[in-house]
Amino acid sequence: MSTLVHSVQDSATMVGRNLRHTLRSPDTMIMTIAVPVTILLMFVYVFGGAMNVGGSYIDYVVPGILLLCAGFGSGATAVAVATDLHSGIVDRFRAMAVSRSAVLTGHVLESVLRNLLTTAVVVLVAVALGFRPTADPLRWLAVAGMLACFVLALSWAAAALGLLASNPEAANGFMFIFMFLPYVSSAFVPTHTLPSWLRGFAQHQPVTSIAETVRGLLMDTPVGDSAPTALAWCAGIALAGYLGAGALFRRRPAH
Template identity: 45%
Template sequence: MTNSRLYWAAMDGWTMTRRSIKHIVREKESLMMAIGLPVAIMIMFVAVFGGAIQTGTDYVNYVVPGVIITCAGFGSSIIAVSVTQDMIGGLFERLRSMPLHPSSLMVGHVIGGFVRNAIATTVVILVALLIGFQPEAGVVEWLGVIGILTLFMLSLNWLFVVFGLLVKNVETANAITFPMLFLPYVSSAFVPTETMPSWLHTFAENQPMTPLIETLRGLLLGTPIGTNLWLSIAWFGGLLIISFIVATILFKKRKTE
């Protein structure tokens, strides 16, 4: 019986994932924005600020890990709006009357968002290579990059599912993601934290994006990683677990309303 339920949930999750992927193909504007905005930010920082910011290496090499995180964050934020649209648009009510596992809706958004993020991140890296990015990573390091980015994207996707379940309209869903999208700008993504005022330096050093970016920088460029890898796993592994639990609770609450 348990295996049957798991199979049912998995197949329904795959059905809703295919729905999300079809939306990515049809809604080309969202995908282009998820790609275009990080690429524009990267080119702007490299071309406009690169000559003025001293990082001890070519600025394009320094800035790319932060742009990758910004790209993934922006792509994930779309999930909050999509979940809210499904909640208020009547899809959730229709699912309740069909032989579909209701939580498959959340799974579909998470995996679909991951696919969108993977596409956007790949394009950003390719553009970075064209404008001078020179990673030193081998196969093992690239696998490490994929692993840590997967953890980051999934944790953020589930967090934005929570946001989408909490709010009552699309406008609020769009606004509630802003603090998370802003965090990379107050980290070591674009400038060394040592250049910041002391009060901001303390925050930048101890918020989750900085160890994540330093881990990516270390894997891609061979800079020291230290404890940043374990801090990143702790931050985003914990966020993934908490967000999944909270999303499940909120979803069940919506079922009973």
């Protein structure tokens, strides 16, 4: 059996293992859905009346909520990696004929599947609240692809942070930056309304281009150059996370 086939089979096994863990502990999925939905309700019904975005605020804010959902969901990946590391199960895998890359790949791919499912639920809740996207099926497919790229990038970064953390609680704290970024972007308000000292950062950080791409696709408006910028950000974050996680995993001493 070739090394590649063996690695793919091991990765599939690890994905199944992590999915079973998620199903046995549904609180992770519940919180991943509940927190963004609660924030959606707050922004639409508490702050929405004061927001002037040139149209329906719920149509404007939902793309940002979807990215926030991805951030919360990816945080669980960092905790899961840190938990495996500090529980000793990783040492057991190392003692078995298991591809080393499969351990992290399993966590990342499970995160993508879990986050896409929870994102779909959040979209249904948003529609029930009045969200009215005008995208055709092709644009919906592009939205799913863009969100999958974003989740994949965050999940590899989360895996690296999980390896860096001294314990699962610290791993969860490391993910705060990813959950904070949507608030300093065009996800919830247009960037031109921000103070000048903050506007430059908001306009050129990854969440803004990704939010603008998802919003344009959902509302059938021109996407412009935000799509290639968003894909470049996702590729860069994913590559950095993948290389960092791989290097940290190889250097991690066995216990």
